[in-house]
Amino acid sequence: MKEMKSFYKQSFLLTALLFILMLALIGCAGTEAGGSESIDTGLAEDEWNNLAFKDKFPLHWESYMKNMVNEKEIIQKNDPSIEPYLPIVWNGFGFAVEYNLTRGHTYAFEDQMNVRRITSNPNAVSACMSCKTTLFPQMIEEFGPEQAYKLNYHDEALPWLEETAGADKGMMTDHEGNVAEWGHVSVGCSTCHDPVTMELRISLPQLTDALDRLGFDYENATQHDMRSLVCAQCHVEYYFDPLNNLQTTFPWGYGLTFEDMWEYSEYQASREGGFQGEYVSTISGGAILKAQHPEYELWSYGPHQTVSCADCHMPYQRTDGKKKVTSHRWGSPMLTIEESCRTCHSDKSETYLETRVEDIQSRHKEALLKAQDISASAHYYVNRMITSGVDEEKIKEAQALVREGQWFWDMPAAENSYGFHNPDGAMASFTRSIEKSQQAILLATRELMAIGEDIDELERQIEITKQNVIDEPVHHEKHQQAINEWFPNVRDN
Ligand code: HEC
Ligand code: HEC
Numbered sequence: 001m002k003e004m005k006s007f008y009k010q011s012f013l014l015t016a017l018l019f020i021l022m023l024a025l026i027g028c029a030g031t032e033a034g035g036s037e038s039i040d041t042g043l044a045e046d047e048w049n050n051l052a053f054k055d056k057f058p059l060h061w062e063s064y065m066k067n068m069v070n071e072k073e074i075i076q077k078n079d080p081s082i083e084p085y086l087p088i089v090w091n092g093f094g095f096a097v098e099y100n101l102t103r104g105h106t107y108a109f110e111d112q113m114n115v116r117r118i119t120s121n122p123n124a125v126s127a128c129m130s131c132k133t134t135l136f137p138q139m140i141e142e143f144g145p146e147q148a149y150k151l152n153y154h155d156e157a158l159p160w161l162e163e164t165a166g167a168d169k170g171m172m173t174d175h176e177g178n179v180a181e182w183g184h185v186s187v188g189c190s191t192c193h194d195p196v197t198m199e200l201r202i203s204l205p206q207l208t209d210a211l212d213r214l215g216f217d218y219e220n221a222t223q224h225d226m227r228s229l230v231c232a233q234c235h236v237e238y239y240f241d242p243l244n245n246l247q248t249t250f251p252w253g254y255g256l257t258f259e260d261m262w263e264y265s266e267y268q269a270s271r272e273g274g275f276q277g278e279y280v281s282t283i284s285g286g287a288i289l290k291a292q293h294p295e296y297e298l299w300s301y302g303p304h305q306t307v308s309c310a311d312c313h314m315p316y317q318r319t320d321g322k323k324k325v326t327s328h329r330w331g332s333p334m335l336t337i338e339e340s341c342r343t344c345h346s347d348k349s350e351t352y353l354e355t356r357v358e359d360i361q362s363r364h365k366e367a368l369l370k371a372q373d374i375s376a377s378a379h380y381y382v383n384r385m386i387t388s389g390v391d392e393e394k395i396k397e398a399q400a401l402v403r404e405g406q407w408f409w410d411m412p413a414a415e416n417s418y419g420f421h422n423p424d425g426a427m428a429s430f431t432r433s434i435e436k437s438q439q440a441i442l443l444a445t446r447e448l449m450a451i452g453e454d455i456d457e458l459e460r461q462i463e464i465t466k467q468n469v470i471d472e473p474v475h476h477e478k479h480q481q482a483i484n485e486w487f488p489n490v491r492d493n
């Protein structure tokens, strides 16, 4: 409950600050932005096809199509140059097999369909689509909220989607010949806008449900709040609730900090039939919570919580020399520092801001790698406890510490800003992670020594195994190197 109050307080502060900011901006920005004028597009209330908006909003369309151009090379996150120990810490889960860096919104649906986590999982469910397509609200309409999230992805959901969205796969092509399959139903206009009035709106019930639980009155949200809430439909932590038909659910019952969400997730896990985690580790044998992109949450208690997502990620830009529109190319604000940052930080140079961001991000990456390294070791220590027959209760205790240690590095790691959205919040999380993983190792060491295990040899085997994972050149086979004779799969037997 106390967190609820701070949520209110925060949004009050936000509103007050924005008001001052708006007064300051009105003078220079003019009223070209639209938004305040009411419009009628003539489109259907439930229009889901992105292509339907193309001719009505050519400037926005042009901007939106820039999402087709990749800003960065697409490589797998488990590459040694990024996060080398992922195949260990996620062993037993699809993320250990394939997990790529993000691309633009126009590719969201195509990328999900093609990732091995989906293609090689015959039991994947339609809930996975709940933050990837403009058609999801229609899916709820069609199947009802009890069924819409738990349809089989391959046998039920996709055939329906293909039938509804058209067998031509809505190929979307830009000037440069980039093609997005299913681009017409990927994250798009109707996700964030009412198709008739173009007012910002929340189209996905997982967010309104979560806000209801927090007691946040979204019906009367300010325009400023909406400029972040539209993103909070997807850029958040979630799980599929087994106590509620696998509906996409945000663990926000106690508040939005990583600590609050941990408490709430543990409460869910303690309920009969409640959500335990996304998978059971093949190495340490316990249920693990897999974190997912909590940008909104981390931002919400960081230094820029009064600055909306759109302020930085969708700056107001001049297009063809005359008209100003809100950028619809969602990417790195570091490519638009002038419009994204210097609107407020006009006293700082671009280079200064760049350096500050780089500093924050490199400190973050350093802590992240350290926390993952120790967490990977903790998994192996518990594996050894299991194979050498240590007391069951002690194993459970160590597994709980591994679970907690993992959550607290995974949340800031899954958050895509590398700490920029909230440097201190992310760092506090890594600190707790390292502490918990170390406690697991300590507990294991004590138990293993008591039965005469050679800890130096264990350490040596852990290092060898980590190196084998790093050395395996095929990204989606790395996870196989994480298991061996010394450290067998303890889940499936
Ligand atoms: C992820 C959310 C999101 C998506 C997807 C999205 N928009 Fe927007 N759009 C915004 C935000 C935020 C604003 C700024 C609104 C404000 O503050 O008034 C905006 C503003 C606009 C405006 C008002 C004029 C302006 O430039 O501020 C138009 C028109 C518009 N969008 C059209 C579109 C079209 C067309 C699409 C699909 C091709 C689209 N939008 C997709 C979030 C989105
Ligand atoms: C309906 C869900 C959804 C909404 C709403 C949404 N996003 Fe996204 N966003 C995604 C997905 C999914 C990806 C990853 C797409 C991929 O990799 O194919 C993504 C990727 C991104 C990226 C990385 C792009 C890149 O090129 O790597 C940024 C930045 C981003 N979103 C910002 C925002 C902001 C800001 C908002 C709100 C104005 C927003 N998103 C709203 C689902 C969403």
Ligand code: HEC
Pocket (backbone or CB within 6 Å): 102, 228, 231, 232, 235, 295, 296, 297, 299, 304, 307, 308, 309, 310, 311, 312, 313, 331, 332, 333, 334, 357, 416, 417, 418, 420, 421
């Ligand atoms: C004060 C400016 C600012 C605000 C506010 C902000 N961001 Fe960011 N965001 C950044 C910066 C800077 C980065 C790091 C970009 C980089 O590394 O190049 C980033 C990174 C991201 C990324 C990863 C982009 C990628 O290429 O993979 C996503 C996704 C994202 N932000 C979403 C959000 C969402 C959602 C919100 C609101 C809850 C938000 N951001 C609020 C500045 C901001």
Ligand code: HEC
Pocket (backbone or CB within 6 Å): 303, 304, 306, 307, 311, 312, 333, 334, 337, 340, 341, 342, 343, 344, 345, 353, 354, 356, 357, 420, 423
């Ligand atoms: C709407 C105004 C606004 C925008 C836009 C904005 N900032 Fe800020 N920034 C603030 C405020 C407010 C603070 C917190 C108070 C302070 O420290 O001065 C802050 C603090 C900071 C800090 C110091 C806090 C920290 O994290 O260590 C950095 C660095 C920073 N901003 C960088 C950026 C960058 C980079 C961008 C663009 C991607 C950006 N800001 C966009 C208002 C803004």
